[in-house]
Amino acid sequence: MEVESIRIVEDEIIEEFAHLEGWMDKYNYIIDMGKNVPVIDTKYKTESNLISGCQSKVWLYAEFRDGKVYFSADSEAVITKGLANLLIRIMNNQKPDAIINSDFFFIKKLGLKEHLSPNRSNGLMAMIKQMKLYALVFKTKASQTSGE
Amino acid sequence: MNPYDVNKVREDFPILKRKIYGKNLVYLDNAATTQKPQSVIDTVVKYYSESNSNIHRGVHYLSQEATVVFEEARENIQQYVNAKEKKEIIITKGTTDSINLMANSFGKKNVNEGDEVIISALEHHSNLVPWQQLCKEKKATLKIVPVNDQGEFLFDEYVKLLNSKTKLVTVSHVSNALGSINPIKEIIEKAHEFNIPVMIDGAQGISHCSVDVQQLDCDFYAFSGHKFYAPMGVGILYGKEKYLEEMPPYQMGGEMVDQVSFEKTSFNELPFKFEAGTPNVEAVLGLNAALEYIKNIGMENIARHENKLLNYATQELKKIDGIRFIGEAVNRAGVISFLIGDIHPFDAGTIIDHFGIAVRTGHHCAQPILDHFNIPGTVRASFAMYNTIEEIDLLTTTVKQVKTMFE
Known part of the structure; x- marks a missing residue:
């Protein structure tokens, strides 16, 4: 069910x-997507929020509010920022489970991997991995809190 | 002298007929590697079709034939760079391999605690990391000659660094990131006043300038075949015999030995002492064919043509609002490095690529020099004998397009 909300976007x-x-x-x-990315707060533009595997620097940050995940990002390169924003548009305002279980079908559908250079494509995969990791951490934290 | 006929030259390079995204390939990434003329490709194919055999160790016909052409190639390389002796030409895998040989052999023997090695701020990582690591291991110090904002080697600063602790000066002939030509003749002369040997990283120099190692009086000169119209996987380390004789072998194994028992090994003489294992015979023969090809066209003609391209590219790109050249040395060869306003080089490169134009974007394996300019990278167009004025016009038009897309 939750994955479906991602599929709609x-x-x-x-x-x-x-x-x-x-x-x-x-x-x-x-x-254009790159110019409209939800920009990460400067205080989170830290070494630890940098995504490795990208040729240009990409920072990604996530917050968990009312059971949903909200991402923000920035990059030195606009195309990279645009790709980050594509992912954010899909994963923002979603429950952790939806993010964890999504297969990001649109990437295949758009032929993004084939269209991007291998380096950029690796960067895109690294971003997805990091976003899923955030979701997993929030889910774990949430279940611990509710278990107490 | 006949005028330089670039269209005739282009016919010798089959790859230039390729279409990329449906457009004619415009190959402007020659500082990374050059394309190969048909004669080089044919040489490699002919070797495997007719002569493949391991060299130096067989009595059979093919092995002897392969050995003869391999050693002829070494002789031609010797003549091309005007080395005094054939044995001063060591065959390696490439410039990086040549420099690693130097760091591990010359460096291990001669650089000790408290000593110094001098490089410049313009170096490719390959002429930085081996020396940095050696100095770390030996508790020696790596000294860096700074550059000015045009990307020029600061000679006076260099002179200040030379002293009795300096064991080697190793600098690039031409900067791969900016194209600056270093004053290597003067650098060598100055070091020799202190009896310090000098190595030149000629990876970018050999393809744009005539090199005469005796006239330069350099003690070592390293270069790669693949940036010089030859196959990948072959490089040269030229070294003066007096230094090479004293240097210990670097890699152990076949070919480099004289006698071996379980107790001890005596090593082969020069140049074989530094050539462990089966060499890349096809590439060495390919390098030989490339030398022939280059000699026929003439390095001076090539350099003149490339300078014309460089000046034209500079003049045309300069007309674009917001263009920033990184490195504007008075003496430059083959390379133009730039940024378009605040557009990230990866963004620019992605779009330029879609027009079928191959340029390099990023730090060009020379991060420290880009740190000097406080930029993440540049767009680099680098020229070779087969590039044309029309290709530069295409680049200029594309750069304008990039500007419109991102601004």
Whole structure:
């Protein structure tokens, strides 16, 4: 059930992409996404919030409020920021379980892996891994709290 | 002299006919590796089709044939860089391998606690990390010659660093990140006043300049084949005989030995003492073919053509608002490094790639020099004998497109 709420956003993005003709439009879309990323608070732009595996620096931070996860990010590179924002759009305001169990079907559907350089694609995977890790930590913490 | 016919040169490089994303390939990443002319490719194919055999150790016909062409290649390399002796030409895997040989052999023997090794702030990681690690192990000090904001080697600062503790000066001929040509003749002369040997990292120098090691009087000169129109996996370490003779072997195994028993081993003579294991014969023969090819065209013609491209690229890119050149040394070769406003080099590179143009983005394995400029990287276009004015026009148009997309 929870995974479905992610799938709805994924379908939205797939639909938006379907209207874009050619790679330039697709990149323009990602660049626009990059300009609108929920920007991480400067105090969280720390070494420990850097994602390794990206060629340009990417910071990612997450908060857990009322059972849902909220992400913010920043990067030196706009395309990277755009990709981060794509993921954030999908994973924001979701329950940890939904994030943990999602297979991020849109990546395959959009052919993102094939379209990105191997380095960028690895970076994207590293971001997903980090987001899932955040969700897992929040879930564990939440179950410990409710168990007390 | 006939005018330089770049279109005729291009016909010799089959890869240049490739389409990338449906567009003609514009290959401007020559400082990373150059493309290979057909004669080099044919040499490698012919070797495996007709002559493949292990060298130096067989009495059979093929082995002797392979040995003869391999040693002829060494002789041609000797002549090309004008080394005094054939045995001063050590065949390695590449520049990095040559420098590691130096650090592990010359360095281990001659650099001790309290000693100093001098490099410049422009070095590629390959001419930095081996010396940094050696100095750490030996409790020696790595001294860095600074550069100015144009990316030029500061000669006066260099002179101040030379002293009786200095065991080696090792600097690049041409900076891979910025294209600055270092004043290596003067650097060598100055070090020799203190009886200090000098190694030149010629990875970027050999493909843009004529190199005469005797005229330079350098004690060591290292370069790679693959940045010089030859196959990957072969490099050269030229060293003066007097130094090479004293240096201990670096890697142990076949070829480099004279006599072996379970108790002891005596080592082979130069150059074989430094050539453990079966060498990359195909690549050495390919390097030989590349030398022939380059000699036919003439290094001076190549350098003149590349300078024309460099000047034109600088002039045209300069017209774009917000372009920032990183490294504006008066003497430059083959490389133009730049940023477009505040656009991250990875962003720029991603878009430029989609136009079929191969440029390098990032730190170019020379992080310290980019730290000097306080930037995460640059976009680097680097030129070779087959690049054209039209390709630079395409680059310029693409850079303008990038600017529109991100601003």
